[in-house]
Amino acid sequence: MTTTQPAIAVRGLTKVFGKLEVLKGIDLDLMPGEVLGLIGPSGSGKSTLIRCLNMMETPSSGQILVSGREVAPRFRALGNKIGMGELRRNVGMVFQHFNLFPHLSVLDNITEGPRVVLKRPRAEAEALAMDLLEQVGLADKAQAYPAHLSGGQKQRVAIARALAMQPQVLLLDEVTSALDPELVGEVLSVIRRLADKGMTMVLVTHEMGFAADVASRVIFMEQGRIAEEGSPEDILRNPRSERLRSFLSRFHG
Amino acid sequence: MYNWDFYTVLQSFDLFLDGIWTTFLYTVGSIVLGVIIGLLTCFARLSRFAVLRLFARSYQELFRCTPLLVQILWAYYALPMVLGVTISNTTAGLLTLSLYVGSFYAEIFRGGINAIDKGQREAAAAIGMSPIQTMGRVIMPQAIKKMLPAFINQSVIQVKNTSLLYAISVAELTYMTSVVNSETYRPLEAYSLAAVMYFVMLFPLTQIADHFERRMRRSD
Ligand SMILES: Nc1ncnc2c1ncn2[C@@H]1O[C@H](COP(=O)(O)OP(=O)(O)O)[C@@H](O)[C@H]1O
Ligand SMILES: [Mg+2]
Numbered sequence: 001m002t003t004t005q006p007a008i009a010v011r012g013l014t015k016v017f018g019k020l021e022v023l024k025g026i027d028l029d030l031m032p033g034e035v036l037g038l039i040g041p042s043g044s045g046k047s048t049l050i051r052c053l054n055m056m057e058t059p060s061s062g063q064i065l066v067s068g069r070e071v072a073p074r075f076r077a078l079g080n081k082i083g084m085g086e087l088r089r090n091v092g093m094v095f096q097h098f099n100l101f102p103h104l105s106v107l108d109n110i111t112e113g114p115r116v117v118l119k120r121p122r123a124e125a126e127a128l129a130m131d132l133l134e135q136v137g138l139a140d141k142a143q144a145y146p147a148h149l150s151g152g153q154k155q156r157v158a159i160a161r162a163l164a165m166q167p168q169v170l171l172l173d174e175v176t177s178a179l180d181p182e183l184v185g186e187v188l189s190v191i192r193r194l195a196d197k198g199m200t201m202v203l204v205t206h207e208m209g210f211a212a213d214v215a216s217r218v219i220f221m222e223q224g225r226i227a228e229e230g231s232p233e234d235i236l237r238n239p240r241s242e243r244l245r246s247f248l249s250r251f252h253g
Numbered sequence: 254m255y256n257w258d259f260y261t262v263l264q265s266f267d268l269f270l271d272g273i274w275t276t277f278l279y280t281v282g283s284i285v286l287g288v289i290i291g292l293l294t295c296f297a298r299l300s301r302f303a304v305l306r307l308f309a310r311s312y313q314e315l316f317r318c319t320p321l322l323v324q325i326l327w328a329y330y331a332l333p334m335v336l337g338v339t340i341s342n343t344t345a346g347l348l349t350l351s352l353y354v355g356s357f358y359a360e361i362f363r364g365g366i367n368a369i370d371k372g373q374r375e376a377a378a379a380i381g382m383s384p385i386q387t388m389g390r391v392i393m394p395q396a397i398k399k400m401l402p403a404f405i406n407q408s409v410i411q412v413k414n415t416s417l418l419y420a421i422s423v424a425e426l427t428y429m430t431s432v433v434n435s436e437t438y439r440p441l442e443a444y445s446l447a448a449v450m451y452f453v454m455l456f457p458l459t460q461i462a463d464h465f466e467r468r469m470r471r472s473d
Binding site for chain 1: 376382390
């Protein structure tokens with residue numbers, strides 16, 4: 001029974017910025033183990049949608065449910081709704097511009113969440129962090145500061161920082177868009193390994209080849225709506241709408 | 254040729270020392286209180302409650318846009334008439350200095366906090382930190398470095414501003430110098446010595462501020 005429950009469910013989600021309606025009614029079930037690729041033109045609302053999933057943006061209307069429980073737009077739980085604090089302990093996020101803490105070493109960036117939020121003892125948090133750094137190939141950078149890392153290294157640390165919370169879902173918003181082309185591969189291969197291990201992820205990306213490879217389902221967004229949705233095969237190789245076809249043609253050249 | 258006579262003045266050296274000690278106490282006291290007031294004001298101005306923001310803003314403008322000397326005189330002579338109680342010069346002086354510097358500190362703190370990229374707040378929130386944890390562990394440690402030069406500069410000004418307490422007979426360095434002057438009739442030596450003493454106290458502080466400012470520029 002619990003296996004059929006969506007990790008995150010979105011019901012009638014809308015988001016308005018001033019007069020601009022950015023999300024116009026999104027319904028979505030993210031199943032455990034799923035890797036959902038979100039594609040679409042710039043300004044179509046991909047970032048806003050993924051940011052609503054961990055309440056980085058407060059929905060204007062509609063609901064976000066995490067493992068069946070509704071989320072309240074405040075830090076603490078409210079009645080039987082979970083708070084944003086609990087939500088974010090379970091749903092991690094990786095940003096386009098890394099947002100590492102520049103005043104902390106790589107190791108401390110990763111242990112910060114487990115120690116401060118989950119109240120884990122330092123030794124335990126550091127052991128976990130070293131394990132994660134090993135996985136992203138940066139064990140030798142544990143004592144370095146973010147300013148001394150390349151973009152690709154920073155993003156791998158940011159992924160490790162999110163994973164240190166042992167989240168059920170990982171949200172990734174264009175995590176390779178700020179990287180020099182030669183550094184994209186090292187970050188994608190980390191994500192691919194997470195997918196292989198069964199990590200539930202939402203992936204906003206312009207790397208169509210990668211999305212085709214790693215996603216179990218792809219959503220094409222346009223003007224605040226889900227315009228098309230299906231397997232990577234359907235969406236990326238056999239697009240139905242003219243819009244999606246022309247959008248994809250820009251990536252194949 | 255003026256006949257310099259520091260000897261007479263230096264015989265009252267203990268009076269100068271008393272003055273320096275009092276100046277030091279008022280400086281430290283008003284800086285500590287000013288930091289507390291400044292932090293509260295800064296958070297009030299960053300709060301989502303409009304009433305708090307307005308209240309904090311009004312206080313700041315009141316103290317930033319009137320001369321400190323007028324505030325000191327008002328607190329000592331006028332405020333007791335409003336409240337119907339007497340206020341000692343110590344209380345009036347400390348209170349005014351603290352409120353005055355607090356209004357400037359609040360701006361410095363606010364500037365430092367606002368200078369931190371909003372991605373830092375989001376990254377902290379994304380790993381489940383509460384707003385207070387975010388402020389204490391992510392925003393403040395970075396903001397303090399940015400605030401430090403301006404904070405030290407304002408504190409240097411604060412040491413000098415304690416001299417205005419002379420007007421309500423608080424026995425700080427300037428007041429004590431006037432006492433030495435009236436005992437020795439040596440204004441040139443007495444006030445020159447006072448100037449040197451202020452300088453010796455403050456010069457290292459400005460050097461420290463410069464040092465932090467240079468270091469900050471390099472790390473940016
Ligand atoms: N905080 C905000 N305030 C106002 N408008 C915003 C804000 N965030 C996003 N938008 C607008 O919402 C629309 C969708 O943005 P976004 O979700 O970032 O799209 P995408 O990620 O698909 O490029 C854009 O028109 C953008 O300008
Ligand atoms: Mg975006």
